[in-house]
Amino acid sequence: MIRRLLLPALMAVLAACGEAPAGPCQTRTFENLPYLVCTFDTAEDDIRLFLRDETGAPYGQFDRLANHVASQGGHLIFAMNAGMYHDDRRPVGLYIEEGEAEMGLVRSAGPGNFGMLPNGVFWIDGDTAGVSETLAFDEQFKDAPPRFATQSGPMLVIKGELHPALNPDGTSLRRRNGVGVSADGHKVFFVISEVPVNFHSFARLFRDELDAPDALYLDGAVSKVYVPAMERSESGLDMGPIVGVIRK
Template sequence: MIRALLLTALAAFLTACSGPEEGPCRNQTFESVPYLVCSFDPASDDIRLFLRDETGVPFGQFDRLSNYVAAKGGSLVFAMNAGMYHEDRRPVGLYVEEEQSEMGLVKTPGPGNFGMLPNGVFWIDGGKAGVTETLAYAQQRMDDPPRFATQSGPMLVIDGELHPVLNPDGTSIRRRNGVGVSADGRRVYFVISDAPVNFHSFARLFKDGLGVPNALYLDGAVSKVYAPALERNESGLDMGPIVGVVRETKK
């Protein structure tokens, strides 16, 4: 009886000391660079891609998307720009929303970061998520399209190795954001740097700081994040694809 009481008291003490449960986002410093890292479970968190409303108008800004989600009875708890786009907000590469493809998969090299092969696809489907190199995606998923997918580039980490073109002394220094998925597929990590960083350093965060086997660069110049629990709602240039996490509003 005494032992049981002691164990109960110890458990209560540890619970009190641990404080409130940590939310999905945390600040993390890696190699002296500050990052915001937000992680979600695709089996229990409703991760979606968004581009336009029913009238065909791109959302562009987090406030517009948040209001749209609220009107549908949900709450937008996280969002981030999710891939490169043309001036009219059309995605540069593959984009799938609710199993409907707007753009096809681009498998050839091209200008800019997107064309720095290998690039890849971030996808969400049936409680699972992944980051898959483009040619592997073409073999594995083209006949079985996921619920959501966005193509971007370059890949940052490919099967546990850094993209071979990334240079430790790269001089392109800017704010960046990307996505990686854990080896077991149970955690999706959305990351944005809170200071300028080069590609190689950004990729090492995913490989060595988070330990993910595959990670994809999403963008740089327009990198923005929406994390209302942290009072972060960044604005600026209108975005194309946006990745968001939705929770049902409690009645």
């Protein structure tokens, strides 16, 4: 009897520490800061980008996207905002959905985090995903576009090295979300900080904790996540691009 009573409490503690199986998403602590890390396998998980519904209107909110996926016979198990956007929800940079580009690749430096070169592109093509620096992506896919792609910036990790402009003592603290990909292109790590963090700390998580050789910042103040298995469906201002994982 005592064992039966203690086991649920023990499992709850382990799950909170990120040491117990909790599906694709786990709370993990890195350098005393909490993050939600959701890991997917491109060979098993259907990872897609979404922007507009059948009427051409941006989904904007996770519940609208979840309802659409359900109407198609699927189940949205995860979603996160997936790149910067204008007031009308148009992507700031490259956006490709099902091989069709809505916005073109932005190659030049510019204002804000997006324009802090090198920036990059998160892409999915077949059973492979990647995070590529913008000019490398341009060369890599010069003959044919990937199935999905979203451009954002700055890059956080580039071939195992942190973005050179990131400051370990940076005072800009925000909730942040981003994506990293394993060296073989099959493991995709979506991460959102549970507390405000600086860029350098966020980038180190991908490099040192997740062993992702390339990682991309997606956004900051508007960062939101949808994980129904954890009863999380964060709302707020309408979003632009959304990355989601579907299961039948």
